[in-house]
Amino acid sequence: MAEMTSMPRERITARQQSILKLIVQEYVASGRPVGSKTLTERYNVGVSPATIRNEMAELELLGFVQQLHTSGGRVPTDHGYRYFVHHLMGSPELPSGDQIMIRHQFRQVEVQLDQWVEFAASVLAETAGTVSIVTAPRTVVARLRHFELISLQPQLALLILVTQESAVRQMMLHLPTVHDQVQLSRVADTLVPRIRGLSSDEIAERIPGTSEVMAWVLEHVVTGLRGLDSVDRTQVRHSGIENILGEPEFAGADAQYVLELLRGGTLLSAVLPALTSGDDVQVFIGDENPADALRRFGVVMASYGIDGEVTGILGVLGPTRMSYWRSISSVRYMARLMSDLMEDLYSA
Amino acid sequence: MAEMTSMPRERITARQQSILKLIVQEYVASGRPVGSKTLTERYNVGVSPATIRNEMAELELLGFVQQLHTSGGRVPTDHGYRYFVHHLMGSPELPSGDQIMIRHQFRQVEVQLDQWVEFAASVLAETAGTVSIVTAPRTVVARLRHFELISLQPQLALLILVTQESAVRQMMLHLPTVHDQVQLSRVADTLVPRIRGLSSDEIAERIPGTSEVMAWVLEHVVTGLRGLDSVDRTQVRHSGIENILGEPEFAGADAQYVLELLRGGTLLSAVLPALTSGDDVQVFIGDENPADALRRFGVVMASYGIDGEVTGILGVLGPTRMSYWRSISSVRYMARLMSDLMEDLYSA
DNA sequence: GATTAGCACTCTCTCAACGGGAGTGCTAAC
DNA sequence: GTTAGCACTCCCGTTGAGAGAGTGCTAATC
Incomplete structure (x- = not known):
């Protein structure tokens, strides 16, 4: 076999x-x-x-x-x-009406990475009629573009990081000493030009030789950036479980199994190594699946983003008896759309 | 009846x-x-x-x-x-071991509202062993504390809003004309002191009499603030569907029904008016439920937050045959925990 | 030579019948 | 007031028959 x-x-x-x-x-x-x-x-x-x-x-x-x-x-x-x-099967392309509708829906959504990922998952699940999964795009290595400090309480500030790829992250920062907004702004204004464009590792090397607050802030900038380096578990979204609950293949307990696959990350870690960077959709049917856990399923996956810069993964999971035409056309289109969105964000 | x-x-x-x-x-x-x-x-x-x-x-x-x-x-x-x-039943209190463990887990999570809400949903589902639902806290009316403008591309900027309650929102902003970071910072520095502490409506009245960019920015600050006024659909999280999939009551199609309830917002809009602001947990069993759609379920809900300032709702949904002890103790504890977290954020 | 009608056969699925098991209410004895 | 015993009821899992759908094979037909 x-x-x-x-x-x-x-x-x-x-x-x-x-x-x-x-x-x-x-x-x-x-x-x-x-x-x-x-x-x-x-x-x-x-x-x-x-x-x-x-x-x-x-x-x-x-x-x-x-x-x-x-x-x-x-x-x-x-x-x-x-x-x-x-x-x-022929060449699966989503009807152009659907394509326009989806693209239009994306315009309505707030322009933000989190939102896009979540929205993509739900749209993909609906058009493909199966369970979908979408990871947030991951930059090869995050580089700082800008950060801001906003005073919340005398010893508590909000640190906002923006990477070159416009990924944004907020973190609470407990300060070692009391500072007001003016002081915090001065800290940011001093540091930003000195570390712009650097990665977490590069910034980490420069920590010595600055004041106490600055060292403190830099330290947290580094941890924050590190968090943006790797795929965040909470940044993997799935949707559409309801679509398979009705199928006879998934009576009761088996649906739980699918949830495990999605949530435990089994699906992703199984499929990831097999995903060549070839830019089209990849299809795994039953036995062909890279992991035994998936042998009873059909998996359609694609990566999206900009090669060497930001890439994410999206796809669907269903019974081997699923509509591959719908799945492939949906995954292909969503990957293209997400790539376009990344392009818009990234092209500076 | x-x-x-x-x-x-x-x-x-x-x-x-x-x-x-x-x-x-x-x-x-x-x-x-x-x-x-x-x-x-x-x-x-x-x-x-x-x-x-x-x-x-x-x-x-x-x-x-x-x-x-x-x-x-x-x-x-x-x-x-x-x-x-x-x-x-006696007075349901989570074992103090569990309490400590949960509180500890929350410390590990990034200090951010979104994360808390999502995490609360998943913890609640697990401890109660049912389906959980958590809404992000909603301020009575959002008031601006601070905003920042970060240049992403010549005509594209990131607008970051922070409310008095430390809720944060980011929005992409397509600018009418070309601006660099220095110019944007100046705009922000000029506007922030003039609109600090105001609500969206109050800011809206002041738009006339400023430059084109400023008007443009203010307009978007207003829409952004408005979004923070009301409960955002995407800010309602649920978790734990897998917990009921195994139950005999929910063979197949019924689980789909529960998903509908959660996602369509039926549960919330049904329970909301019945939630008196009494500070303890409220229990609806079968017939007692305010909506017919819930007649077959047991619902345990509580509001959390700070009275008159920020409030959210959290709770669980299960078959009438559910462990009310577990549910009530879990919901009670999570409401208390979330209230504490809000307190930390809000006490300025 | 490819196609088709006919036929006997196999296997699943549905439904009714059936017996074991668990539970009840009632009565009488403790 | 409590309990043992008993006749009765109903659910549930098993069994068996019949309908339905499908097959392979053979022989006739185009």
Whole structure:
């Protein structure tokens, strides 16, 4: 079964192709094994059930479909899905109406990274009709653009960091001594030009040789920047669990399992290494998944952002019996949209 | 059934009380109707099953318990739960070990409102073992403390608002003309002292009579402040859906219903008007719920914050058959904790 | 030679029947 | 007032029959 991960090379006839296509479509829609008779009834293939049966038997021999029980209908194998995705599905593009609508919705949202990530997750879940997951983009290494100090109480200040990539972070800062807004502004005005454009490590080297407050502030600037270096767990959003609760595959306990996958980070850490930086969508079906925990699922993922600068990951997770057309077109479009948004933010 | 919302006044004997208590506890734990025999087997009541049966018949007459089917075990009624909560449960307090642990965890989290709200939701879900919901605190009316302008691109700036209550909001600002950081800082320095302490409406009146950029900036300060006036939809967090997925009450489709309640805001808008500002936890059981949509659930809610200044709501939602002890103690403690955190922020 | 009609067969799914188990109310004895 | 015993009720898991859908095979047809 290991060599199943390679692309199928078998030649099958045009009629077999169209039958396979119908089986996949029908099974995805109904969730029940597909028989020869239902096929002739529901679609107008030009041939009789008997002919379909012969072709089905052949398709089964080649490993594209499978019988769950003797004399039950056929169900696509992972292999069959893969063939469908590669050769029969066509090029999945979201209807341009949907594209415009989504882009418009994003204009309504407050221009802020957090919001985008969360919103992307919910839009993706809805258009794909499955569970979605989106990580906040991660810069290779965060560099400071600006920071501000705002006095909240005599010994408590708000520190606001802005990176080159316009990621923003706020932190409370308990000060060692009493300072008012004027003093704090002076501290910021002095420090900012000296550390602009530097990474956390570079700033850390310069801490010595400044006053007590300044050292204190710098120290927290460094920790704050460090936090922006790596993917933050709270910055991974998922959405759309309700979409799979109805599916027969996920009766009760299995939905819990999916939540585990999403929340525990299993999905991400499993998929991450397999995600080549090739700029298109990647599809993992059943057995092909890089982790055993995902063997029963279909996963469609893409990275977004600007190569070498900021990159994030987004994608969907569903039963192997999912609409790959919807999923792929949705993921592809969302990745493109998020990349565009990053471009807007980053191009200085 | 409407008068059921009032507190039960019936006098029942001490033995009936302890039997009712056992029925509630056993039913909450097992989920199956409780019979006289199981009770004597599992707990050592000093009497025989027959006696228990007599007492149960009496309890049923009084409306505390109910038989779902003839000759099935007994199940508490909403009335019975209410009596249990009021008279039999004792005073629910989280074990002090848990209290310390939770408070400690909050120290680890970044000091930021968003984070607190999200974290509170997840902690509450876990300790209560149900679905939780937490709203961000809302100020009666937001008043500006400070704002900053940070240049991102020649015509794009980041506007950071800080309210008196230390709520922070960032917004992207497309500028009508080109400005650099120095110019923007000057704008901020000029405006801040003139509008400090004012609400959005008060600032709106002063817009005329300033330069083009200033008017532009002020306009956005006003919209930004307005956003902080009201509860933001994205600022309502819930957590713990996985906790109810396993329960027999929520096989499949019903879990979707709960998600609807949480996300659509039905829960909040139903419970909000009924939440008197009395500072303790409020419990709605089944029929007592202010909205029909919640009739099958138990809801435990409390408001937190500082009266008249900042208030938010938090609570849990579960099947009527839920552990009210756990829920109430968790909600009570979290409300207290969040209030303390608000106090720290607000006391200037 | 490919296609199709017909047929016997297999397997799942639904539904009714059934018996064990748990619980009840009642009566009579303690 | 409490309890043992008993007849009765109802749920629930199992079983078995029949309907429905699907299959493979063979023989006839285009």
